[in-house]
Amino acid sequence: MSESARNVGGVGRNIGWRVAYLAAAGGIYFADQMSKAWAVKRLRLGEVVNVVGDTVKFGYAENPGIAFGRLQGGGEFGRWMLSGLAALAVVGLLAYFFRTRRTEDRVLGAIALLLAGVAGNLTDRVRLGYVVDFIQVFIGSYQWPTFNIADASICIGAGLLALDIILEGRAEGKKHKANAAQEAVTDGS
Numbered sequence: 001m002s003e004s005a006r007n008v009g010g011v012g013r014n015i016g017w018r019v020a021y022l023a024a025a026g027g028i029y030f031a032d033q034m035s036k037a038w039a040v041k042r043l044r045l046g047e048v049v050n051v052v053g054d055t056v057k058f059g060y061a062e063n064p065g066i067a068f069g070r071l072q073g074g075g076e077f078g079r080w081m082l083s084g085l086a087a088l089a090v091v092g093l094l095a096y097f098f099r100t101r102r103t104e105d106r107v108l109g110a111i112a113l114l115l116a117g118v119a120g121n122l123t124d125r126v127r128l129g130y131v132v133d134f135i136q137v138f139i140g141s142y143q144w145p146t147f148n149i150a151d152a153s154i155c156i157g158a159g160l161l162a163l164d165i166i167l168e169g170r171a172e173g174k175k176h177k178a179n180a181a182q183e184a185v186t187d188g189s
Contacts, residue, residue, distance in 0.1 A: 018097065021112040028116035032149040033123060039134035039148075048136075057136040061146040064130040086122040090115060106164050113157030120150030 043049070043060035050057050097111045124131045133146040 021108045025112040025116040028153050029120050032120035036132040058134050059136050061133040062130040063133050083125045089118050110157045110160035113153045117150040117153035
């Protein structure tokens, strides 16, 4: 069997796991959209709900910009530019998700988390012109920027991908050292 046939077969054998990860991404997307609908209905008029004392609260915010409230003043151009970039990100993530030969849970899970988060915020931006944020975290007197489930999903997915890059780099470094040591032994014989 040729190498390409084996690789295609490997992806085919693992399609069930990929579908499961996409279903999980769909669940996160649904939870994000439902929680934002709840926030709009319950919190929009200024109510704040204490969830964990004064550390975690739910309070309504509209974010027309990007992460942490950056690029707020883009207007309609900014809205559609950010929407276009997010749509391209979704297409790119889906392409990578289905084309990669990698089957590690860390990579597929990270991509699924990124897909759910980007799609969740993209839906808000296209539908409303802004992203609904409502989760507030306080550490002492410091307030972390208000966020939502999609944002958390994006951060966790990006963190998992960064971890994968670090771990893969270490594995490649160890493999390279082992090969160099083997070559040194072979050359010395």
